[in-house]
Amino acid sequence: MNLKLDLPIVLIAIILSCSACKKEVIRVIPTIYGHAGLTLADERAIYPPNSEASIRFALEGLNADGVEVDVQLTKDSVLVIYHDQFLDSRTDFEGCVNDYTAAELAEARYYDELTLLTVSRVLELSIKYGKKVILDVKPYNFCQEESINFEVFNWSLNQALSAYSEKQKELITVNCRKFELLFALDDTAIVRCFESENVELGINYCENFGIDKLMIRSDIFTQGMMETLRQKQIQYCLVNIKTLQEIKWAASFSPDEIITDNIAATRKQYK
Amino acid sequence: MVFFAILLQSNGQPAFGLYGNAGLNRMGFLFDLGGQCEIKGHQMRAGVRIYGPNQVFETTLPVAQLGYRYNHPLFKTFNLLSGIQFSYGQEKKGEVRFRFLDPQVEIGGQWQLGRKLKLATVFSMGSAQIYANNPTTPLTEHFYFLNYEFKIGLTYRFDRNHP
Numbered sequence: 001m002n003l004k005l006d007l008p009i010v011l012i013a014i015i016l017s018c019s020a021c022k023k024e025v026i027r028v029i030p031t032i033y034g035h036a037g038l039t040l041a042d043e044r045a046i047y048p049p050n051s052e053a054s055i056r057f058a059l060e061g062l063n064a065d066g067v068e069v070d071v072q073l074t075k076d077s078v079l080v081i082y083h084d085q086f087l088d089s090r091t092d093f094e095g096c097v098n099d100y101t102a103a104e105l106a107e108a109r110y111y112d113e114l115t116l117l118t119v120s121r122v123l124e125l126s127i128k129y130g131k132k133v134i135l136d137v138k139p140y141n142f143c144q145e146e147s148i149n150f151e152v153f154n155w156s157l158n159q160a161l162s163a164y165s166e167k168q169k170e171l172i173t174v175n176c177r178k179f180e181l182l183f184a185l186d187d188t189a190i191v192r193c194f195e196s197e198n199v200e201l202g203i204n205y206c207e208n209f210g211i212d213k214l215m216i217r218s219d220i221f222t223q224g225m226m227e228t229l230r231q232k233q234i235q236y237c238l239v240n241i242k243t244l245q246e247i248k249w250a251a252s253f254s255p256d257e258i259i260t261d262n263i264a265a266t267r268k269q270y271k
Numbered sequence: 272m273v274f275f276a277i278l279l280q281s282n283g284q285p286a287f288g289l290y291g292n293a294g295l296n297r298m299g300f301l302f303d304l305g306g307q308c309e310i311k312g313h314q315m316r317a318g319v320r321i322y323g324p325n326q327v328f329e330t331t332l333p334v335a336q337l338g339y340r341y342n343h344p345l346f347k348t349f350n351l352l353s354g355i356q357f358s359y360g361q362e363k364k365g366e367v368r369f370r371f372l373d374p375q376v377e378i379g380g381q382w383q384l385g386r387k388l389k390l391a392t393v394f395s396m397g398s399a400q401i402y403a404n405n406p407t408t409p410l411t412e413h414f415y416f417l418n419y420e421f422k423i424g425l426t427y428r429f430d431r432n433h434p
Contacts, residue, residue, distance in 0.1 A: 056412065265326075268323075
């Protein structure tokens with residue numbers, strides 16, 4: 001055997017066999033949603049959260065896959081977009097959204113110069129252009145200290161969705177911390193998402209009660225949770241992501257979806 | 272134009288220099304690098320501003336920057352600054368072509384640290400303009416917002432009279 005001649009061939013064979021042994025790395029590129037449009041964090045907001053300008057800039061300017069908005073039910077069963085428990089934190093009105101009719105709320109000055117959006121308007125801005133939307137439902141009336149009526153909510157949502165096809169409705173996710181509200185929804189085309197810190201409870205709802213995915217805060221998420229959810233093939237969305245460190249942290253868990261306060265930097269993470 | 276008119280009419284020798292700034296505006300952190308030409312207190316500046324990734328840009332993006340400043344001498348080692356600056360950049364976000372213009376007025380102070388070195392702190396504000404050409408929507412979308420920034424930087428002046 002001519003060692004001088006055979007050595008390079010042997011080395012090449014070893015290198016080729018090693019590269020063939022490498023594990024194929026599958027990188028999940030998540031759906032990226034803007035939090036309350038562009039961001040919920042006031043200190044980062046170029047436009048006010050949950051405003052039309054913020055949603056349009058996220059979808060048409062920054063090319064986000066979708067937006068997450070906060071939904072509350074008015075006294076006359078209209079779904080409007082507002083995050084906080086009480087109106088006086090961001091508007092010139094006092095009390096809760098649930099205590100006013102939609103016509104009354106149209107008079108409220110949101111961030112001094114804007115008006116509150118309705119769910120119908122948000123769907124026009126997003127679904128029409130094939131973008132996704134997460135409706136994060138606030139199920140509790142903090143002024144009356146009671147839950148909203150879930151049957152009424154279901155009826156209001158059906159009214160807002162009546163203009164859209166089954167295919168378009170698949171772009172809409174309803175997220176809530178109250179499982180009973182999700183259970184009350186009768187439209188089968190929309191996606192149901194349960195938000196909880198209790199992953200075991202979430203898995204139970206997904207496996208036995210038709211919940212489609214889970215929403216979990218990224219700061220409490222662990223490698224163990226990821227492995228369990230992947231093993232059970234349950235989709236999960238991570239939320240509460242603002243800084244570059246948090247974006248990297250969330251990416252390490254390969255989520256199916258991300259709700260971020262920094263769309264551009266999150267997209268960069270997956271380039 | 273004003274600057275070049277002053278340059279042509281003046282008998283003074285223009286002084287050249289280099290500048291570098293670090294700052295923060297509503298989009299995020301920024302870094303400026305460029306050159307300047309100064310004559311009788313009038314400064315013309317041209318360089319590159321580096322952004323991101325931040326609230327608006329996905330990549331670390333260099334944008335073109337032009338500026339004019341006037342030095343109002345107050346004390347021997349301190350000048351008041353006023354001027355304008357203009358930035359322009361482009362970024363591709365998937366299928367969206369994104370153009371960014373940021374005209375600003377600025378005001379600040381400049382300290383003489385040595386014969387050739389100056390330290391400046393500047394506050395500026397203006398209306399940032401963004402044009403997003405998105406194929407999923409029929410029109411070029413126009414966005415604008417109030418942008419304000421604070422920056423601190425050094426200027427090194429080449430002085431041929433004092434080698």
